[in-house]
Amino acid sequence: MITSKNLVHHEFIGLKVHVTGKKNKSLNLKGTIIDETKNTIKIEAMDNTEKVVPKKGSLFVFEIPNGEKIEIDGNILSIRPEDRIKKRFKKI
Structure with a gap:
């Protein structure tokens, strides 16, 4: 089960997301994740259009x-993604 504490250790494909840009303020996108690579989602x-969003500089x-x-x-x-699922993150 996906929770706020373990989200980064799960697959993102199929999740609903709202993206905003920290550097690019014009980036404002809502939709469903259909694919993920090391640097993009x-x-x-x-x-019903497909958009590729860089991970760096974006807020999800x-x-x-x-x-x-x-x-x-x-x-x-x-x-x-396969490394992120296995990685341990420091608790903040």
Whole structure:
């Protein structure tokens, strides 16, 4: 089960997300994650278009299945998904 404490250790594909840009203020996108690489996340936007968003410089607000919204800085996600799932993160 995905929770706010273990989100970074789970697969993101299929989750709803709202993306904003920390550097690029014009980036404002909502949709569902359909693919992920080391440096990007591909999102199917609400208008059924596919957008590729860089992880670095972006702020992601994930909506997990229980409806909770979790904000994560894209800079800490900039590793391969399979490595991110195995990695241990420091507790803040």
